Amino acid sequence: xxxxxxxxxxxxxxxxxxxxxxxxxxxxxxxxxxxxxxxxxxxxxxxxxxxxxxxxxxxxxxxxxxxxxxxxxxxxxxxxxxxxxxxxxxxxxxxxxxxxxxxxxxxxxxxxxxxxxxxxxxxxxxxxxxxxxxxxxxxxxxxxxxxxxxxxxxxxxxxxxxxxxxxxxxxxxxxxxxxxxxxxxxxxxxxxxxxxxxxxxxxxxxxxxxxxxxxxxxxxxxxxxxxxxxxxxxxxxxxxxxxxxxxxxxxxxxxxxxxxxxxxxxxxxxxxxxxxxxxxxxxxxxxxxxxxxxxxx
Numbered sequence: 001x002x003x004x005x006x007x008x009x010x011x012x013x014x015x016x017x018x019x020x021x022x023x024x025x026x027x028x029x030x031x032x033x034x035x036x037x038x039x040x041x042x043x044x045x046x047x048x049x050x051x052x053x054x055x056x057x058x059x060x061x062x063x064x065x066x067x068x069x070x071x072x073x074x075x076x077x078x079x080x081x082x083x084x085x086x087x088x089x090x091x092x093x094x095x096x097x098x099x100x101x102x103x104x105x106x107x108x109x110x111x112x113x114x115x116x117x118x119x120x121x122x123x124x125x126x127x128x129x130x131x132x133x134x135x136x137x138x139x140x141x142x143x144x145x146x147x148x149x150x151x152x153x154x155x156x157x158x159x160x161x162x163x164x165x166x167x168x169x170x171x172x173x174x175x176x177x178x179x180x181x182x183x184x185x186x187x188x189x190x191x192x193x194x195x196x197x198x199x200x201x202x203x204x205x206x207x208x209x210x211x212x213x214x215x216x217x218x219x220x221x222x223x224x225x226x227x228x229x230x231x232x233x234x235x236x237x238x239x240x241x242x243x244x245x246x247x248x249x250x251x252x253x254x255x256x257x258x259x260x261x262x263x264x265x266x267x268x269x270x271x272x273x274x275x276x277x278x279x280x281x282x283x284x285x286x287x288x289x290x291x292x293x294x295x296x297x
Contacts, residue, residue: 023143024111025119026060030126036162036185036221038131041123043150046111048139050166050200052189054228056263060138061106070099070109079109106265116149123154132160132182141169144177151180162221166200167207171214183221184214190232191240199231208244215245215252226257227274227282234282242289253293254286 024046029035032042048061055061066086071079078093079086086109093110100108123133133154135147140163151161163177164185171178178184188207190196196204214220223241227234234256242249258273279296286294 021143021146021149022113022115023146024063025114026057026108026111026138028119028122031129032134035134035136035164036132036160038160039129040132040134040160040162041126041130042134042136043119043123043140045135045137045140045143045146046108047142048137048166049142050139050168050202051106052166052200053231053266053268054199054226054259054264056260057138058106058263058265059100059103059108064107064109064111065105067105069104070102073098073102116146116153119150120153123150123159124157127157127159130159132162134162134164134185136164139166139169141165141171144169144174148177148180151177155180167210168202168204170206171210178217178219181219184210184219185222185224186211186214186220187224187226188237188241189226191237192233195232199228208240211241212244215248218251220252222253222255224255224257226259227279228259228268228271229274229278231268235285238282238286238291239289242286242291249290250292252291253295254291256282256286256294256296258297 026044026046029042032040035042044057044060046060047063051061064086066084068081068086071081071086075096075098076092076094078089079099080089088109099110133150135150140147147163154161160182161180162183162185163181165187167186167188188211190199190204193204196202225234225237226232238254241254245252256279258279259271260273261269261271283294283296
């Protein structure tokens with residue numbers, strides 16, 4: 001559960017200046033080179049609406065249920081039970097992640113309940129060294145009002161803002177958020193709805209709708225396809241994305257991500273990564289259908 005309010009950043013702001021929504025923040029990475037262009041501060045929110053079989057951060061999916069399985073095993077005594085809930089002491093924590101390893105609920109006790117102004121106060125400390133801010137998760141689009149409040153503040157001091165999303169939350173109706181977001185990094189986990197459901201437990205109709213909607217508004221910073229052979233359909237995804245975007249495809253950046261089992265739990269935890277030859281084959285296909293920029297990782 002969230003750390004005590006006493007452990008949250010004190011930014012010297014009146015309560016009336018806070019946004020009304022406070023969200024569970026899993027972590028803030030001060031400097032990231034993989035979450036958009038340049039050096040970025042990445043904000044990971046807790047909680048996700050789907051369950052990807054290849055998720056590399058499964059501890060961000062659910063919220064703590066206060067079962068206390070993690071408390072006794074904490075080597076630094078950073079976790080305790082107070083009034084029926086698990087409380088994390090950030091100052092005592094040594095970052096060993098033992099609590100995450102023992103959690104059977106895909107959650108983490110190491111979260112803080114913060115509003116947009118408080119998160120901005122953290123981000124602002126890195127301003128001389130970053131180009132922008134990226135929000136991720138979990139699924140950050142579960143909290144569009146929080147994102148809008150954070151992005152308005154960030155844009156006000158010249159920081160770029162990006163949303164990293166699984167695409168299952170409809171962007172239509174959130175034009176106010178898109179107005180303060182420089183772009184969206186959209187995951188297309190599978191093109192076929194049946195494969196998507198097998199991989200995530202949910203359907204992909206909204207993802208495909210968002211693909212067209214964001215493309216028409218020039219808000220696609222990057223489209224991402226994780227290559228999980230036997231589980232998804234990267235060739236169909238490449239072709240389908242290109243067909244959906246039409247003449248806009250030449251302006252789009254496609255990132256083909258090699259499946260890696262680091263952090264993965266469950267059936268895919270022992271699965272091998274695609275070969276270099278396989279990734280090169282998919283890169284050629286993407287270039288052939290007209291993508292303006294193709295990156296493989």
